[in-house]
Amino acid sequence: xxxxxxxxxxxxxxxxxxxxxxxxxxxxxxxxxxxxxxxxxxxxxxxxxxxxxxxxxxxxxxxxxxxxxxxxxxxxxxxxxxxxxxxxxxxxxxxxxxxxxxxxxxxxxxxxxxxxxxxxxxxxxxxxxxxxxxxxxxxxxxxxxxxxxxxxx
Amino acid sequence: xxxxxxxxxxxxxxxxxxxxxxxxxxxxxxxxxxxxxxxxxxxxxxxxxxxxxxxxxxxxxxxxxxxxxxxxxxxxxxxxxxxxxxxxxxxxxxxxxxxxxxxxxxxxxxxxxxxxxxxxxxxxxxxxxxxxxxxxxxxxxxxxxxxxxxxxxxxxxxxxxxxxxxxxxxxxxxxxxxxxxxxxxxxxxxxxxxxxxxxxxxxxxxxxxxxxxxxxxxxxxxxxxxxxxxxxxxxx
Numbered sequence: 566x567x568x569x570x571x572x573x574x575x576x577x578x579x580x581x582x583x584x585x586x587x588x589x590x591x592x593x594x595x596x597x598x599x600x601x602x603x604x605x606x607x608x609x610x611x612x613x614x615x616x617x618x619x620x621x622x623x624x625x626x627x628x629x630x631x632x633x634x635x636x637x638x639x640x641x642x643x644x645x646x647x648x649x650x651x652x653x654x655x656x657x658x659x660x661x662x663x664x665x666x667x668x669x670x671x672x673x674x675x676x677x678x679x680x681x682x683x684x685x686x687x688x689x690x691x692x693x694x695x696x697x698x699x700x701x702x703x704x705x706x707x708x709x710x711x712x713x714x715x716x717x718x
Numbered sequence: 719x720x721x722x723x724x725x726x727x728x729x730x731x732x733x734x735x736x737x738x739x740x741x742x743x744x745x746x747x748x749x750x751x752x753x754x755x756x757x758x759x760x761x762x763x764x765x766x767x768x769x770x771x772x773x774x775x776x777x778x779x780x781x782x783x784x785x786x787x788x789x790x791x792x793x794x795x796x797x798x799x800x801x802x803x804x805x806x807x808x809x810x811x812x813x814x815x816x817x818x819x820x821x822x823x824x825x826x827x828x829x830x831x832x833x834x835x836x837x838x839x840x841x842x843x844x845x846x847x848x849x850x851x852x853x854x855x856x857x858x859x860x861x862x863x864x865x866x867x868x869x870x871x872x873x874x875x876x877x878x879x880x881x882x883x884x885x886x887x888x889x890x891x892x893x894x895x896x897x898x899x900x901x902x903x904x905x906x907x908x909x910x911x912x913x914x915x916x917x918x919x920x921x922x923x924x925x926x927x928x929x930x931x932x933x934x935x936x937x938x939x940x941x942x943x944x945x946x947x948x949x950x951x952x953x954x
Contacts, residue, residue, distance in 0.1 A: 592864045598735045599764050599867070607764055615757050646813070650842050651757040654864045 569712035576703045577715050588696050593656030597716070605714075609701050615655045619690050622648045626683055630676060641671045641679060648686075659689045734768055735867055747877050748803050751775040752782045752810035752822065753840070758863070762809065762840075765870040772803070779817030779825075782810065788829055805835055807877045809861075812841035812848065820852060827856040834891070836880070838873055840865060856895070 583589045593608075600607045622644045629640050649664035663686040670678030704714050749771045753759045759775045766773045776782050783789045786805065808826060810819040817825075819839050827833045836858035841848060849860045858876075861869045880891070 592866075595864075595866050596761065599768060601734060604764065611757060611760050614760055618755075618757055643815075647755065650813075650863065651755050653842060654755070654758050654761050656864070 569707060569710045572703060572707045572710060573712055573715050576700070576707060579700055579703060583696055583700065587658050588693055589656045590658040591656065592653065596656060600714075600716075609704070611655055612697050612701070615651055615657070616694055618651050619648060619660070623683065623687055623690065626679075630679055630683065636674075636676055636679075638671055638674045638679075642668070645671055657693050660686065660693055663689045737768075737867065737871055746770060746772050747806045747874060747881065748772045748774070749807045749809060750782060750785060750805045752777075752779060752808065752814070752819065754778060754811065754814045758811065758840075758865075762865060762870075765865060765867060766809075766874075768867070769870060769874045771807075771874065774803075774805075779810070779814060779819065779822035782808065782822055783817075783825060786826070786829075786832055788825060788832065805832075806881060807836050807838065807873070809838045809840065809873070812839050812843070812852070820855065823852060823855050823857055836877060836891075858894070 584594075596608050596611060626641055626644045629637050629644075645664050645668050649661055649668070652658075652660040652664060663682065667679065667682035667686060670682050707714055747769075749766050751759060751762045751766065751773055753762060753775070754777050756777075759777065763773045763775050774785060776785060780789065808822075810822055812819040819841075823837045823839065826835060826837055833856070837856070838859045838861060839852045839857050840861045840863055842863040844862045852860055859873060861873075
């Protein structure tokens with residue numbers, strides 16, 4: 566029982582740190598509230614979809630920025646729009662903010678600026694993915710140890 | 719929250735975030751959700767299911783029209799969608815490749831079979847002109863993304879109210895459009911079209927009482943929408 570409590574405390578602390586560091590915002594908390602015994606892994610499932618989405622879009626933008634014959638900034642803009650939307654829906658605040666910054670360079674058709682933004686975006690995405698995967702692992706450990714996941718409200 | 723004066727059917731989860739989820743099976747609202755983003759579709763689907771809605775989620779306006787049987791290129795023999803289930807509410811993203819949510823809204827409102835279905839627009843951009851345009855075209859409400867539980871609750875609340883007020887449905891919607899229109903120039907498109915549809919679709923309510931209610935003051939709940947409050951302030 567003590568072990569479960571330790572894990573639960575760790576989970577709560579880690580969850581709080583994600584908010585404090587701005588990795589996730591209130592929308593993430595909103596999604597947590599949608600979890601119950603019918604849908605216990607909802608946030609994990611949405612996050613997986615988001616990771617796939619994010620990787621695909623970052624990849625597409627990298628390819629677009631590499632085009633020697635000219636960068637299709639309209640395509641870049643569409644990718645940013647999609648990524649900004651889905652990161653906002655999941656509460657991935659720093660990724661969303663990176664998209665907002667990216668957009669201004671894309672609007673200005675500044676290739677160098679875009680490359681820097683893409684790098685920043687990739688960094689924020691990696692950070693988010695690592696942290697969330699750590700959080701989800703904690704969840705799984707709690708459940709495996711017979712405990713319940715603390716609902717943070 | 720007892721709906722039928724006595725029995726309230728409890729779902730497996732009675733409360734989420736303080737919202738009472740007890741509802742009757744017969745009042746299940748069927749929502750057609752339209753969004754090109756998979757992440758957003760997953761979220762809106764979950765939000766709607768929490769309020770015991772039946773959800774059909776599609777990834778484009780085109781597919782939404784196909785589901786309704788409105789796609790010009792597909793001859794639908796049946797009057798209903800794939801599984802014959804009547805759609806009670808359409809909730810759609812604004813920015814989508816191909817057909818935008820606005821274009822979908824227009825197509826739905828132009829159709830005699832489906833124009834009565836409330837359409838809610840979702841958008842990440844909080845642009846007054848966009849909101850105005852959608853409401854003018856007959857959108858029931860406009861939600862700024864990211865979508866929250868409280869947004870969905872508001873929409874489901876008045877959708878179920880409308881369904882329950884079956885024969886007064888025409889009057890209630892005409893009333894809401896009356897409120898949206900009151901603050902604008904005398905467009906009259908919707909108000910002028912409501913009498914004919916009232917006459918053709920009403921069963922037990924008298925046409926004159928429905929037309930009268932189009933200019934009556936709205937009930938407090940229709941003014942709860944922050945979008946409406948925002949809209950009315952901006953156009954004054």
